[in-house]
Amino acid sequence: MCEYCGCQALETIDKLTQEHERVVTLISHVRDAHRGGEVARMAEVAREIAAVLGPHTRQDGVFPAALASLTTEQWEAIEAVRARVGTRIPEPSP
Numbered sequence: 001m002c003e004y005c006g007c008q009a010l011e012t013i014d015k016l017t018q019e020h021e022r023v024v025t026l027i028s029h030v031r032d033a034h035r036g037g038e039v040a041r042m043a044e045v046a047r048e049i050a051a052v053l054g055p056h057t058r059q060d061g062v063f064p065a066a067l068a069s070l071t072t073e074q075w076e077a078i079e080a081v082r083a084r085v086g087t088r089i090p091e092p093s094p
Contacts, residue, residue, distance in 0.1 A: 013069075
């Protein structure tokens with residue numbers, strides 16, 4: 001995972017990173033199942049991915065908490081990366 005700004009030292013960012021890595025691993029499992037024509041396995045792994053990502057869709061999820069703990073410099077570094085890949089995240093509430 002990236003280490004542009006040192007934000008990995010923050011507990012909430014570290015948690016997000018671990019979850020991201022878990023989802024990436026699960027996506028590789030979906031690809032393997034797809035290549036093997038294993039529809040039931042694809043569905044099973046998709047449910048696992050949804051379980052990992054579920055908390056991020058809630059207003060009180062880990063992502064808002066993580067954003068609130070960032071310094072301005074860390075926020076700007078993340079925003080710069082997001083701008084390059086074409087995604088946008090909401091600014092944290094004060």
